[in-house]
Each structure stands twice: as structure tokens, then as C-alpha cells.
Amino acid sequence: MSPMSSLSQPVTVPFAASAPGRVNLIGEHTDYNDGFVLPMAIERHVTIHVRPREDRLAVLRTQRDRRPVSLDLTATVAPVARGWSNYVRGVIEGYRRIGFVIPGFDADISATLPAGAGLSSSAALEVAMATVVETLCGRSLSRVEKALLCQRAEHEFAGVPCGIMDQFAVCCGEAGHALQLDCRSREVVAVPIDAAVRVLVFDSGVKHSLADGEYAKRRAECASAAQGLGVGSLRDVTVADLEAAAGRLPATEFARARHVVGEIARVPAFVGALRDRDWDRAGQLMGKSHRSLSADYAVSCPELDRIVALSAGVPGIIGCRMTGGGFGGCAVALVEADGAEATARVLHDAYRDATGIDAAWFLTAAASGPTVVVE
Template sequence: MTDAVTLEQQTAAAVDQFTQTFGQPPTHAAVAPGRVNLIGEHTDYNDGFVLPMAIERQILLLARPRDDRKVRLASTGVPEQAELNLDQPLAPGEPSWANYVRGAIAGCIERGLTPPGFDALVDSTVPTGGGLSSSAALEVGTATLLESLTGQPLDPVQKALLCQKAEHDFAGMPCGIMDQFISAMGMADHALLIDCRSYETRRVPMHDPDVVVLIVNSNVKHELVGGEYAQRRAQCEAAARTMNVPALRDATLDMLDEAYPDPSDVAFRRARHVITENARTLAAAEALAAGDWAAMGQLMLESHTSMRDDFEISCKELDILVELATRRIASGELYGSRMTGGGFGGCTVSLVRADAADAVGKFLAHQYEHITGIHPALFVTRPAAGARVVEL
């Protein structure tokens, strides 16, 4: 189980690295967290509901203004640096990691922010490739940094939307709004219920110190994921057209039964997942608000079954982790578990009793490695705060 590096520790090390890289210390800083989705998977681009929380792993950006219109970007995680000219139109390029930054800068400029040239260093404690939205954190962190550099605040919803557009246009990923919204608007000790149609949000309290979230990275990412996300999105949109509704958010199970007499039809199963997942997400928000951990846990298990069987985005390794987790429910140590993120690998998320988190984590790690031969990465988190400027 890995312990979180505090933001103070992360900042101190990053300031030293910035000074080594650019020759002078940074003057501005911003941070944006990764996220885990408690429930509500593949509902966001169907105008539905999601219930994510920010995690205690974040991307930190340090910057110092320049006297010209040049932007120099470096990262502690990769050796390749990038250089941009703010007097020229920004476009995707190499290195690819900088496209998230390029896109967020372009979106900020479109909304009237006029940044100077600057040097910037990116440092991350968000695990990459595990579905914890390091990309959204980088986009939102960049926009928050530009707010600090320009002294021009953005509306949080507009900031999240410009960052979503950055991912579409500069990274080629047709993501929904969840990742950017929770990174921009997360709150400590709260999950965030997001209506992905109206953009309305409701903070759902998770104050109980006796319950924590255990994230287990399966450390697998199956290659078939390449076009699967776009394929699922297209299948959902086609099912909505068949039922003559604007989005699957508007469909009911009765409408689905009428439109697809054969329940084995792929479109039927894709749509059934979204319809039932929306209902589960709304129920989960109420369970969390009431502190009903058993009800929340059951909804998480039902969500995983739906993703495994109807949406077909799970994989053997994720299923093993969830099955292992269910063995700790009877003892009261664990309430529920599910895969989280886009699918085909990545992480599971579990609600665990805080005083049992270490024992549960060791059990899952040992058993998973025994069965698969893969050593997982685990960490415990509480709901964290969203993006913000950091005082240096």
C-alpha cells in the first residue's frame, strides 16, 4: 500500500526541480486532483448522472512568467520538453503529453485570458494508465495556472468545459464531462453528483472518518481498448435513435423492451447498462448522504455486474479483484467494490472500513498476485479538494 506524498513535500521537490531546469525559482503554482468514479460509468456522454470524488493524488504545475511570448514546458515524469509560441495558433504536436497543456492554453485564450510567455514544470502523483484521470487533472491544472498567471478567474463550469474540449481536440479522446468537472469542482469529504445534461452539481457528504476508499490498480491495460470507447459511445447513440429519445438518459426499461424484443441484442444490453446505471447512481447519492454504506456497497456490486455482462468493458483481472473483495463483505470490513474508469483494465474502487483498510489491501494484493502473477498497486484515499492555486 503506497502512502500519499503530501502536497507540501511534492511542492518542495518540484520547486527544486523547476529551479534546476529553468535557472530561476517559480513564482506561480496550481494543483488539480485526479479522480475516482464511485458509480455511474459510461453514463456521462449519455446525458446521465455520475458520482465521482477527487482523490488525494494530484498534478502540480509550477510556472514563472517570461518577457517574451514563448512557453517552455517540462515534466518530472518524462524527459521530452515542449516549446510553444503564443503568437501562433496552437495545435497538437510532439511530445504528446504536452497536448493536454496546449489544448487547455488554447481554450483559455479563446475565453479571453491573455497569458504572458512562461516556463512551466509538471509534477504528478496521479498514477497514469489506471483510469484515475491524470489527463483531466493536467488540463484543469493548466487552466487554473493560467487563472493565476493572468489574474482572470474562470467560471468553474466553463473551465471544466474548455478542458473537456481540449481533450477532444488535442488528444483525440471523445470523453464526457465527468473527469474535468470533478477535478475542477471537487470538495474535501464530499463526492459530487453531476447531471451531465444540465451541468448541475450536488455535493454529497462523505464525512464518516471510519470509511475510506481503497483503489487497486490491476496493472493491466488490454490493447483492445483503442477503439472500444468510441464504439460504445456510437452503440449508445444508435440505441437512443432507435427508441426515438435524445439520449439514453431519457429511455426507460419498458421502452427498451419494446424497441428490442431480443434481450441478447448487443444494443439492448448496452442501453440496459446505461438506463440501470443512471438509476443506481441516483440511489447511490442518497445512500451516501444517509451514511448507508451497505446500500452503497450493494449498488457498486450491481454496477460492476452490469459493466461486466451488459456493457462488456471489464476484464478477467478486474473481475478477480472484485470477486476477492466480496469475500470481505460478510466480515463487515468491506461494503462494496467495482471496476472504475473506461474499462479493459485499470482500477477497482472499494468502500472499506478505515481500521480494516490495511488488512483488506494486503489480502487483495496477495490473492490477486497469487492468481494472476501480477503485483497490483494500492492506495487509500478520502475525498479531496478540487483544483486551486498554491501559494509558494
């Protein structure tokens, strides 16, 4: 197998396209409010093994579901009622709409990235499929265009009104760095992750689905709060502005806005703490983020709250918070690099003793974006 460095012509031999998941270090539910986020790509992937066909069909299978999904690439690709294929369908149709003539292919989809864990398995699948299409066609979009196409696929075909963070983090991942993304200007700044710390991803064991309506409800509440405050986005509200306007918003909308406004401010503060190697400050900001997500935004769950509470008593853990859309999924912790695996095992055992859940966890470095390997 050999990696490809760039696209110059269509690939007509078998290949594998991979895209990483992402974990968000801080800045949760701020992307669709034009705020800041700080994700990083992780060392867990969705991989699509591709074998070109002579016809114009795409025949797709996953490692969990061997029943084939067949798509006619000469006709409009439509969504189905629900299911994993909508993420793929939306990407393929997105490229068809902008003039990509996609040749037929067989695709076998596998993953080391758990679904429903808040690690952007859907964005990884979308970006991996986008990379497949570009590789088969021998032409590519910019990373920004690619991320936006994948976001539209999730909106239109999966029914999830996600912000731009996930697709940007997956498309633009840079080894050894988190990405501070301004979701209004789409400016990305690479932030080095110091070798003195590691990132621990800890699965609560509670699965979630953002398509069940709660994610969309939070987004609508934020839009309503912004309208009530007379601004286009909560990005344009300061903490002082919000406190002065407390009586003008319903209590629930005020709480949602308080989280968003505070969380937007926490992202550059956390970046500054990373750059200054001020680990105490970094940990404090992660704790504030989690408490806000749990109390004001109401997207945590008892298991995630328990993980964060237990982490406070584990030596070597700098800070911990829920990550992703919420309603289950994973917590992310910043841990001291020395003894990181032993630290993770202490948290694992404490959580198992408290809940009976034998949680999965892994340590990860910040990874690069999508790759293609000719097989």
C-alpha cells in the same frame, strides 16, 4: 510557500498549480448519455511548477520526459500526432481563443497520479494547466466554464470524446464529499462521505488508453441505440421502456443501453444508501454496476473482474467495482474505516497470489479541487 485564495492580478513569481485526480464511486459511462455520476476528487495530483519568462514561449517538461516542448504563445497552438502535450496544447489554445493573452513561462509537470489507471490523469493535467493560465493572466473562468474548456481540449486535441464528469469532478472537488452530477442540467449536489467508511483505489496493473477507439465506439453505440428508441438520449429511457423495445435494437446496442439505463438509476439509489448508512445496499449496487459494465458494456478485463470477485471474500470490504473508462485501470472499493489498511493488504495479497501482479493501491479521502501555491 503560501497558498493563494483568489485571483486579483497576474502572478509574476514562481508558483505551483495542482489539480486532483478523481475516482467515480458509481455511474460509469453515463455522463455522455446525460445521466448521473458520483465522482469525488482524490488525494493524488498533477502539479505544474511554473517560472515566468520574459518572452512569449511556453517551455514544458514532465518528470518522465525531460525533452522540452516549446509553444509560441503569440500564434495558434495546434495539436500533434499524439502524446501528452496535446492535453496542454488544447487548454492553452482554448484560452487564447477567448482572448486570454498568456505570458511566457517554463513549466515542470509532475504527478502522484498514475496515468492510464482510470483516475482522470488527463483531466487533472488539463485543469492544472488551465489553473496555470488563469494564474499567469490574473483572471479566471467559472468552474463550469473551466471544466467545459478542458473537455473541449480533450475532444479536439486528444481525440477522446469524453463526457463532462472528469473535468467537473476535478474542477469542483469538495473535501469530504462526493459530487452527484446531473450531466444534463450540470447541477452538482455535494454528498458527504461518512467517517465510518474509506475509499480504496486498487490498480489492476493493466494500463489503458481511451484514444484507441473503444471508448468512442461505446459512445457511438449509445447514440445509435437512442436513435433507434426514438429519444435524444438514453437518459430519457426507463428500464420498462427498454424491455418493451428489446426487438427493435441490435443485440449489442440493446446490451449497451441496458447498462446505461440501469446505471443511471443506480446512482441516486447509491446516494440514498450512503445517506442512510445502508452499507449492504451500497455494496449490492456497486456489485450490480460492475457486472453490468463487464457483461453488457464490455469494458472490464479479466484482472478487474478478478479483483471484484476476490473482494467479495475479504471482510471489511463493503462493495467493489471497476472505475473509469475501463479496459484496465483501477477498481474502487468502499471499505470499513476500522482496519482499512489491513483490509487493503488482504486484497492485495489475494490478487498477487491469483495473478502474480504486485498491485498498487491507496486509501483516499474526498479532496478539494485545484490549488495554487506561490513558491
